[in-house]
Amino acid sequence: MTLVIGLTGSIATGKSTISNMLIDWSFPVIDADTISREVVQVGEEAYEQIVATFGRQVLQEDGSLNREALGNIVFQDESKRKKLNQIMHPKIRKRMLERRDQYVSNNVELVVMDIPLLFESDLFHYVDKVLVVYVDPDIQLDRLTKRDEISAEKALERINAQIPITEKKDLADTIVNNGGSIKESEDQLKDILNTWGIEV
Numbered sequence: 001m002t003l004v005i006g007l008t009g010s011i012a013t014g015k016s017t018i019s020n021m022l023i024d025w026s027f028p029v030i031d032a033d034t035i036s037r038e039v040v041q042v043g044e045e046a047y048e049q050i051v052a053t054f055g056r057q058v059l060q061e062d063g064s065l066n067r068e069a070l071g072n073i074v075f076q077d078e079s080k081r082k083k084l085n086q087i088m089h090p091k092i093r094k095r096m097l098e099r100r101d102q103y104v105s106n107n108v109e110l111v112v113m114d115i116p117l118l119f120e121s122d123l124f125h126y127v128d129k130v131l132v133v134y135v136d137p138d139i140q141l142d143r144l145t146k147r148d149e150i151s152a153e154k155a156l157e158r159i160n161a162q163i164p165i166t167e168k169k170d171l172a173d174t175i176v177n178n179g180g181s182i183k184e185s186e187d188q189l190k191d192i193l194n195t196w197g198i199e200v
């Protein structure tokens with residue numbers, strides 16, 4: 001039996017930091033952000049639909065997607081974000097589930113699905129356990145502005161495009177509180193996996 005863990009959080013709470021630990025321990029991680037980049041490669045169906053919907057203003061000179069330009073549009077306008085989600089989410093979900101099913105049919109012990117919008121997109125049905133990477137909202141804002149070198153205003157646009165991390169915390173099977181040191185988070189993660197019968 002494969003245990004399927006849904007790893008989530010909100011923007012900049014530390015999902016990648018935690019998923020990198022799992023990758024270092026050789027557990028398979030299926031990353032929604034990586035897949036969201038695959039499905040918009042030039043010539044893919046989602047790419048064509050994005051150009052048809054948002055116009056060539058969201059392309060770079062070489063024709064590839066200008067992520068910053070598209071981000072500036074969709075994080076300022078919920079109806080445009082919904083349009084983008086309608087184009088991309090079914091395709092991201094399909095690829096993620098195909099990869100999950102491959103791991104399950106190979107009977108691996110554990111597979112992790114790293115999905116920022118696990119709750120927003122109702123994807124928690126596809127996993128056995130939900131692990132939320134939590135930090136207090138003030139730390140989230142501080143880390144996001146520093147990591148992406150953006151203003152608090154821009155950071156809040158992105159934060160407010162998701163369910164608040166304080167609410168996700170209550171929906172989780174368990175949380176890693178990533179407000180302390182990386183080592184403290186790693187210790188919490190090891191304990192959680194051990195509780196779920198996975199040796200690290």
Ligand SMILES: CC(C)(COP(=O)(O)OP(=O)(O)OC[C@H]1O[C@@H](n2cnc3c(N)ncnc32)[C@H](O)[C@@H]1O)[C@@H](O)C(=O)NCCC(=O)NCCS
Nearest residue numbers: 010011032033036067070071074085088092116117161162
């Ligand atoms: C708008 C885009 C082009 C901006 O690209 P950019 O490189 O700046 O950001 P990146 O993709 O690395 O996402 C960073 C974080 O933003 C948040 N985020 C991304 N898309 C969304 C969204 N539609 N709604 C809410 N939050 C989002 C997530 O926390 C994600 O981890 C891109 O985020 C995108 O294509 N989004 C739609 C697909 C999607 O929902 N991806 C999220 C994972 S399923």
Ligand SMILES: Nc1ncnc2c1ncn2[C@@H]1O[C@H](COP(=O)(O)OP(=O)(O)OP(=O)(O)O)[C@@H](O)[C@H]1O
Nearest residue numbers: 010011012013014015016017143147178180181182
């Ligand atoms: N425990 C920690 N202490 C200090 N800084 C941290 C800690 N964990 C993560 N960070 C930093 O906080 C920022 C956000 O972390 P990370 O990129 O892992 O978040 P994320 O949830 O994957 O973000 P996104 O939703 O954008 O994909 C990064 O700059 C990271 O280096």
